[in-house]
Structures are given as C-alpha cells and as structure tokens.
Amino acid sequence: MLTQIFQTEDGQASNSFEFLCRNCNAANVDWSGARMTDTEFHRTRLTGCNLSGTNLRNALFYRCKLDLSSFHDSQLTRCLFQECDLREADFQNTALKRVIVRACDLRNTRYPSTSLSGIDLRGSQLAGMHADTNALQGALVDPFQVADIASMLGLVVERLPTESINEYNREIRYPSAGKHTLIEPDSDGQ
Template sequence: MSKKLKIQSPKIPTGLSPFDYNNREDSYINMALISDCTISQEDIEKVRFEEVVFKNVTFLDGSFRYIQLTDVIFERCDLSNVDFTDGIIHRVEFRDCKLLGLNLADATLRNVFFENCNLNMGSFGYADLKEMRFENCSLRSADYYEAKFNKLEFKHCDLEDANFTGTRLAGVDLSSCKFNRLNLSLDSVAGCMVSADQALGFAKLLGLEIKE
C-alpha cells in the first residue's frame, strides 16, 4: 500500500480580523477574513494574500495574474473563470468551491488541497504542481497539458475527458477515480497506477484492440 501523501496545511492564526476587500488600499493583504461578499471585475497583477480566509466569496470576471497566495483557505467560494495565470500558490486549500474554468496555467503550486470542488474545465496547462491532492472533485474536461507532476494524488475524482497530453503520470494513482475517456499520449502513462478495468480502457485509448 502506498504511503499517504502529506500535504502541509495553511498556517492560519486565530482571531482573524474581518476585511472589506473592495475598500483595500494596496495589493498586499495579510491576516484577514474576507466573507459573504462579491468581488467584481477585478483586474490586478501581483496581488499578495498571506494568512487569509475567504468564506462565501464570489469572484466575477476576475483577473489576478501573478497572484501570490500563501497560507490561504477558500471555503464555499465561487471562482469560476477567474484568471490565476502565472500565480505562486503555497499551502492553500479550496473547500467546497465552484471553480469552473479556473485558469491556473503556468502557475506554481505547492502543498495545495482541493476538496469537494467543481473544477470542470479548469486549466493547469504548463503548470508546476508538487505535493497536491484532489479529493472528491469533479475534473471533467480539466486541462493538464504539459504540466509537471510531483507527488500528486487524485482521490475519488471524476476525470472524464481530462487532458493529460504531454504530462508524465509516473507514480500517479488514478485507481479510485472514474472516467470513460482521457486525452493522453503514450509517453504519459508509464508508471501510472490504475485499476484492472481502467487498464483495459487505457489500452483502447492508446489504440490497442482487446481480444475477448
């Protein structure tokens, strides 16, 4: 049995002060609770959040390129179609969030945990992902094109039509996940761990004919 991957949790101090993001004065937010609000049409680069909790926050048409997130929790938030391209994300958790089309292309992620999230059509193309877990998430049509994986876990996720083309899946265990179709290349699958039923599906995806 493989050893469970240890993910570093966000380091959140007690007694965070409520903060009104829409009245912020600079691009660095620290030790804050941002809750029950909408952040609309924000377009900003290199904003930094450290030791911050977002609860019930909806982001509408937001662009946060080069965002830096360290020790941050998103709980029951909606970040659909938000742009986090080229972000640096460390010790961050997304819990029960709607993340349809979230763009994390070219981002660097370390110790990030997605739990019970809808990440359909999420983009991780060319991203650098290390020490991460996706658990009970919907990742239908998610794009991991030429991403770098190092110590990743997918637990009980829906990976239907996800794209792993150009991404090495060595050491990645997909056996608890469900999918009928994946997009991948022959050099992607070496060392990937799957169930017996999934192995037949992989063979068909790679163009092999299975004789009964």
Template sequence: MATSAVRAARRPQISLPELRPFEGQELEPDGDYDGVRFEELDLSGTEGGGATFLDVGMYRCVLDEARLGRLRVIDSVLEAVRGVGTELAGAEFRDVELRDARLGGVRLHGARWNRVLVSGGKIDFLNLRQASLTDVTFEGCVLDEPDFAGAALERVAFRDCAVRRAELREVRLKDVDLRGATELDIASGVDRLAGATINPGQLMELAPAFAAQIGVRVEP
C-alpha cells in the same frame, strides 16, 4: 520483479490564527493580506494581480472574471468559492486547502502548486497548462475537462474523484496515483501516462485508447 510503491502526496498542515474581517470593497493589485477573513463577498471583476494571501480564510465568495494573475496563496483555506472565468495565471499556492469550490473556466496556466488539497466541489475546464504540481491531492471532487497539457505533476493523487475528458498532451508525471479516481476518461495524451499508477479496472477501460495509440486494431 519487485515494484516500488507510489510515493504519497504530502498534505497541507494548516492552522489558521484568529482572522480579522476584510473591510475593503475589492482586492488591490500587489496587495498584502495577512490573517484576513473574506466571507460572503462578491469580488467579481476585482483586480488583484500580484497580491499575497498569508494565513487567509476565504469563505463563500464569488470570483467571476476576477483578475488574480500571479496571486500568492500561502497557509490558507478557500472554502465554497464560486467563479467563472477567474484569471489565476502564474499563481502560487503553497499549503492551501480548496474546499467545495464551484469553478468554471479558471485559468491557472503556469501556476505552481505545492502541498495543496482540493476536496469536494466541481471544477469545469480547469486550465493547468504548463503548471507545476507537487504534493497535490484531488479528493471527492469532479474535474470536467481539465487541461494538464505541458504540466509537470509529481506526487499527485486522485482519490474518490471523477476525472472526465482530461487533456494530457506533453504532460510529465512522476508518482502520480490515479487508482482512486472513480472515473478516468482521457481525451488525449494516453501515451503520456508513464509515471502514473492505475488500477486493473482502469487499465481495461483504457485498453482501446492504448491499442489505438500503438496502431492495434481490435475486432471480434
């Protein structure tokens, strides 16, 4: 029987205009930032919920405990940002590149990502519960204990990246390509992999989890 190919994730196409430097001290709730360059700023604890980033470049900024729920980021690049406990619940990312980020415990539950590239860096305890990801590529990065519980992933690819202790309970997958993951470790929800494509080596590594899921005992 012929099998259909996995539909590839579309990548963002971003061409930033000449950016003007950000001259404020912190973000403002519901603020509009168009064509702004944020560079080497400590925005820890900033209150920027509901703000909109359009054609924005953010480089080497610190976002520890920043409260950015419902943030809208469109046609923008975030590079080498760092943050622990960053609040981004309900955020919308559309045509965004997130490069070489170092994030821990970032809260993105209920977020909506469309045409997003996450390249390089390391993200620990990424909370994407109940999120919607369409045309998203994770490339050359490390995802340590990502939580996709209840999320919907369509045309999502993992390329040359490590996925460790992933939470997949109640996840919904369509055209998800896991073949390029250098590590694939699923903490729970292996039964939710329908709609994903894995390679033969990953199948062998996941075989004990599949057997346990259907109640098969494997003994020598």
C-alpha cells in the same frame, strides 16, 4: 463570489498566497501565474478557472468542481484532488510531482506533453482521458481502470464467450489424460 485582491504590505498586488476556500464560487477566476502554497479548496466551484502557469505546492482540492479549468504550463507538487469534477480540464505541458487524484471524474481531460509517471489515479474515472501513450508509464491505477487505459491505447478488451472456452477445451488433448497432444514433440525429444 471570490473578489479578494491579495496585496503585500506595501500595497502591491501579490502573486503568492495561501488560503482556505470553503463553499466558494470562483468560477472563471484568472489565477494564471500565481504561486499557491498550503492552499485548500473545499466544495468550491472553480469551473473554467485559469490556473495556467501557476505553481501549486501542498494544495488540497476536496469535492471541487474544476471542469473546463486550465492548468496549462503549471507546476503541481504534493497536491491532492479528492472527489473532484475535472472533466475537460487542460493539463498540457504540466509538471506533476507527488500528485494524488483520488475518486475524481477525469473524462475528456487533456494531458499532452505531460508525464503521469508516479501520479496516483486510483479510483478515478479515466474513460475518455487524453494522454500520450508514453505519458501513462508509471501512473498508479487500480485493476478496475485497466479497461479504460486499454481503450486509450487502442486495445479491444472483451471476454471469451463460455461456449468458446468449452469448444477450446474439447479440441485440446491432454497427455496426462492418456490422450495424444495436437503438438508433436521435436525429433530430438524436446
């Protein structure tokens, strides 16, 4: 369990620190209001961690468990989340700048009042993610994530059955094949 209290030279509690945390259990730790710079978490359990109001700069989270964590009202700058479990994490009113979320599980994460513009979400599981429609503008996604985003927008995506394509092709008459078109040109030749 992570129980270290970070202090300044005069013995006062510090809210600004940098460190490497590898294979730690920091579940339910309250780091609200902390400023973390050049901090790395590797294979660390941060389930239910309170990071509300934190300022994270140059932070790396690699294969961490951050489910149910709160980043409410935080600022994340130049942060990388790689292969992390962020299910049901709360990013409400969070400022995200140059953040990469690669190959992470984002199911049921919440982003109310948070812009995802410029955020790299490629390779992550987006199904069930909750974000304002406008917040998704400018987010970087891969082609495989488009169906998840369409679902968030309320769109229904489904393939046209092969039989329907063949039926559609039979109904259309192509001029190049010497057949008449179903659409007649205007009388002025346009």
